[in-house]
Amino acid sequence: MPSLAKVKEKALKALSLRKVIERGWLTALLGYLAKRDELKVRLKYIGDVRLRRTTFGALAIATYYATKCWPKLPDELARAASRFPNPQEALSWLATALPLASYACRLQASGNNVSIDLSLERVGLEVNGVPAVFNTHCVNADNIG
Numbered sequence: 001m002p003s004l005a006k007v008k009e010k011a012l013k014a015l016s017l018r019k020v021i022e023r024g025w026l027t028a029l030l031g032y033l034a035k036r037d038e039l040k041v042r043l044k045y046i047g048d049v050r051l052r053r054t055t056f057g058a059l060a061i062a063t064y065y066a067t068k069c070w071p072k073l074p075d076e077l078a079r080a081a082s083r084f085p086n087p088q089e090a091l092s093w094l095a096t097a098l099p100l101a102s103y104a105c106r107l108q109a110s111g112n113n114v115s116i117d118l119s120l121e122r123v124g125l126e127v128n129g130v131p132a133v134f135n136t137h138c139v140n141a142d143n144i145g
Contacts, residue, residue, distance in 0.1 A: 007033065010032075010033065010057075010060075011029065011033065012064070013060045013061050013063075013064040014028075014029045014032055014033075014056070014057075014060040015029065016060060016063045016064040016067055016074075017029075017056070017059060017060050017063050019063055019067060019074040019075055019078075020043055020044055020059070020063060020074050020075065020077070020078045020094065020098075021041045021042070021043060021044065022041075022042045022043060022044040022045075023041065023042040024039075024040060024041040024042055025041060027039075027040075027041075028040070028041045028051070028056060031053075032053060032056050032057065032060075035053065036053060037052065037053055038050055038051070038052060038053070039051045039052075039053065039056050043078060043081075043087070043090070043091065043094070044075065044078045044079075045078050045079050045081070045082035046078060046081055046082050046084075046087050046090045046091065046094075047087040047090075048087060049087045049088060049090075049091045051091070055091075055095060058095065058099065059094070059095060059098055061102070062098035062099040062101070062102040063098055063102075064102075065102035065105050065106065066098055066101035066102045066105055068105060068109075069101075069104075069105035069108055069109070070101065070105070073101055074098065074101075077094060077097050077098060077101070077118065078094065080097075080118065080119075080120065081093050081094045081097075081120075083120055084120065093120065096123065097118050097123065100116065100118075100123055100125065101116060101118075104116045104125060107127055112127050112128055113127070113128050113129070114126065114127055114128075121135065122134060122135055
């Protein structure tokens with residue numbers, strides 16, 4: 001059984017998802033802590049989606065760290081993702097954009113000059129004046145990092 005501190009840390013990170021979850025975040029949080037395989041939530045501007053437990057955890061961590069640098073970014077990303085006609089497509093894009101923003105935040109915290117440019121078709125990341133642009137359909141944030 002995990003320690004109380006570990007559970008508290010997971011809960012704090014998962015609570016950060018309130019920035020992108022409109023309805024069902026408390027039920028999803030309890031399901032996540034109870035180790036359910038699938039969670040159902042309504043994302044802001046996007047609609048109802050089913051999240052795998054691992055996706056929920058990854059989004060929670062990425063939202064938590066991205067919010068540290070750019071408090072309004074998760075909400076802006078959810079608004080941008082709403083342009084996708086399919087909620088699952090929007091979720092997939094959000095699952096790429098949030099970890100990248102989290103990665104950019106960590107780079108910025110370590111003294112690098114970082115800017116990020118997100119659109120529905122591509123993701124641009126510039127670190128210390130060196131730009132890189134990726135197609136969001138071909139790569140995920142873990143590969144970029």
